[in-house]
Amino acid sequence: MSSPHMGGTEENFVKEAFTTNWIAPLGPNVNGFENDLELFLGRGSHVAALSSGTAGLHLGLVLLGVRAGDEVICQSMTFSATANPISYIGAVPVFVDSEVDTWNMSPVLLEEAIKDRISKGKKPKAIVPVHLYGMPAKMPEINEVARKYGIPVLEDAAEALGSSIHGQRCGTLADISVLSFNGNKIITTSGGGALVSANESVVKDARFLATQARDEAPHYQHSRIGYNYRMSNLCAGVGRGQMQVLADRIAKRREIYGKYHTLLSGRKGIAFCNEPAGYFSNRWLSTILIDPALAGVSREDLRLALEKENIESRPLWKPMHMQPVFDGSPFFGDGTSERLFANGLCLPSGSNMTDEEMARVFEVINSVIK
Numbered sequence: 001m002s003s004p005h006m007g008g009t010e011e012n013f014v015k016e017a018f019t020t021n022w023i024a025p026l027g028p029n030v031n032g033f034e035n036d037l038e039l040f041l042g043r044g045s046h047v048a049a050l051s052s053g054t055a056g057l058h059l060g061l062v063l064l065g066v067r068a069g070d071e072v073i074c075q076s077m078t079f080s081a082t083a084n085p086i087s088y089i090g091a092v093p094v095f096v097d098s099e100v101d102t103w104n105m106s107p108v109l110l111e112e113a114i115k116d117r118i119s120k121g122k123k124p125k126a127i128v129p130v131h132l133y134g135m136p137a138k139m140p141e142i143n144e145v146a147r148k149y150g151i152p153v154l155e156d157a158a159e160a161l162g163s164s165i166h167g168q169r170c171g172t173l174a175d176i177s178v179l180s181f182n183g184n185k186i187i188t189t190s191g192g193g194a195l196v197s198a199n200e201s202v203v204k205d206a207r208f209l210a211t212q213a214r215d216e217a218p219h220y221q222h223s224r225i226g227y228n229y230r231m232s233n234l235c236a237g238v239g240r241g242q243m244q245v246l247a248d249r250i251a252k253r254r255e256i257y258g259k260y261h262t263l264l265s266g267r268k269g270i271a272f273c274n275e276p277a278g279y280f281s282n283r284w285l286s287t288i289l290i291d292p293a294l295a296g297v298s299r300e301d302l303r304l305a306l307e308k309e310n311i312e313s314r315p316l317w318k319p320m321h322m323q324p325v326f327d328g329s330p331f332f333g334d335g336t337s338e339r340l341f342a343n344g345l346c347l348p349s350g351s352n353m354t355d356e357e358m359a360r361v362f363e364v365i366n367s368v369i370k
Contacts, residue, residue: 001312002184002285005249005352010241017237026211027233029240036243037179037194043172045196046203049231049239050210053158053180053193058085059206059229060154060176060195061126066091070125071330073113075105075137075156076319077337078130082156083320086128094124095321097333103273103316103340104137105129111145113332118149127153131160131170132317133346134186134253134284135273139165139173154178158193161186162250162282171196181235186249186284186351187242189235250282252351256358257283260347263362264288267369269295285349287316289340290369297368299345305368311361316344 013029022028034047041047050056066072068090074083076095086093096113099106110127117124127146129137139155146153157163158180160170171177181192195206208214213226231239264270269291275281292298299315306313318341321331348361 001314001346001348002350003352004183004188004190005350007241007245007248009244010238013237013240014234017233022233025230025232027236029233029236030231033189033231033236033239033243034194036240037196040243040246041169041172041196043168044198045172046198046200048195048203048206048210049236050193050195050206050229051231052191052229053156053178053182054081054085055210055227055229056178056180056193056195057082057128057154057156058088059209059227060178061085061089061091062209063176063202063205064126064152064154066125071117071122072126072128073110073117073124073151074128074320075130076321076331076333077103077132077317077340078156078320079158079317080320080323080325081158082128082130083326091125092329093320093326094330095319095326095332097319097331097335098337098340099138100336101276102135102137102279103132103337104135105142106334106336107138107141107145109332109334110142111148113330114145114149114151116332117330123149124151127151128156129153129174130156130158131163133273133287134160134163134282135275136160136163136165136170136173136279136281143174152176157196158182159185159284160282162246164280166278172198175199176202181239181242186253186282187239187246189231189239189242192231192235192239194231249351253283253286253349254281256349256351256353257286259358260286260288263365264369267295269293270369283349285346287344287346289343290345291343295369299343302365302368303345306361306364309360309364311348311364313348314346316341316346
C-alpha cells in the first residue's frame with residue numbers, strides 16, 4: 001500500500017560508508033542527513049537522527065520531564081507507537097478524540113480534558129497531537145490551549161514530512177517534534193526517525209541520551225539512564241539519497257490523491273479529508289470515508305473486493321481508547337474517531353505505483369462503488 005521507493009543515489013552514500021569503513025553506528029552520513037533535514041525544515045531547526053520515530057517520542061517525553069505516574073494527553077486516533085512510549089515511562093495516557101476537519105486532535109476536547117484533569121489534581125505533563133496520513137492537526141489552536149495551561153507539546157509528525165500550515169513545516173510546530181523514516185513512510189531510511197527542536201540544547205541532550213548517556217571521561221561512566229537510540233551511518237546514507245527525491249515523492253503522492261478525488265468525488269456517500277485554508281498535506285496515504293447508507297456499500301465491501309484482487313488497503317487507525325491494551329484509560333470524546341474508524345479506508349498510495357497498477361485499483365473501485 002506504501003512501499004519503499006528508492007531514488008537511485010542512496011546506494012552511493014551507503015557504498016561510501018563501506019569504502020571508508022564507517023560501519024559503526026555514527027559517521028558522516030548521520031551528520032549529513034541531520035543537516036539535510038535541518039535545511040528542509042528551516043526555522044532554526046536542530047535534528048537528532050534516531051533509530052525510529054518511536055524512540056524519538058520516548059526521548060521527547062523524557063526530555064519534557066515526564067515521569068512514572070504522570071498523565072500525558074494523547075490523540076486517540078493514531079498508531080499505537082504514539083501512545084506506547086507513554087507507557088514505557090510508566091505514565092498514564094489520557095486520550096482525546098478527533099475533530100472532523102483534519103481527523104486529528106480536537107482543540108475543544110483537549111481543553112475539556114485539561115480542565116478535568118486539573119480539577120482532579122492531575123495536571124498533564126505533555127500533549128501529543130498527531131498529523132494523520134500527512135494532514136496537519138490544528139496546531140495553532142492546540143498550541144494556544146497548551147500555552148494557556150502551561151503544558152509543553154510533543155508533535156508526532158511521523159506521517160507528515162513535507163506537510164505544512166501557512167508555510168511552516170510539520171516537524172517545527174511544537175516544543176519538540178518527531179519524524180519517522182520507517183519503510184512505509186514518504187521517504188525511508190529502512191528503519192529510523194528523528195527528534196527536532198528549535199532549542200539546540202534539547203537536541204544535544206537527545207543525542208547524549210540516545211548514545212547511552214556516556215559522561216565525559218576516559219572510562220565508561222554514566223550519571224543518567226541512557227538508550228541505544230541513534231541512527232546508524234548506513235541507514236543515514238539511505239536517508240541522504242531519499243532527501244534528494246523528497247519533493248518528487250510529495251508531488252507524486254498528491255497526484256495519486258488527486259486521481260482518487262477525481263474518480264470518486266460526486267459519488268453519493270463518498271467523502272475525503274480536505275485541506276483547510278492554509279494547510280498543505282503531503283498526502284502520505286489517500287483516504288476516503290464511505291457512508292453505507294448513501295453509497296449502498298460499506299468500507300469493508302470495498303476492502304474485501306480489493307483484497308480479492310491482491311490489492312492491499314486497510315481501515316483507518318483503530319482509536320487508542322478502543323484498544324484492549326489501553327482499556328480503562330481516561331478518554332474525552334464525542335464519537336468522531338469511532339465513526340472515522342467504522343467508515344474510513346486507506347487506499348494504495350505508494351509513489352512507485354505504475355499506471356497499470358492504478359488502473360487495477362480503479363477497476364475494482366468502479367465495480368464496487370457505482
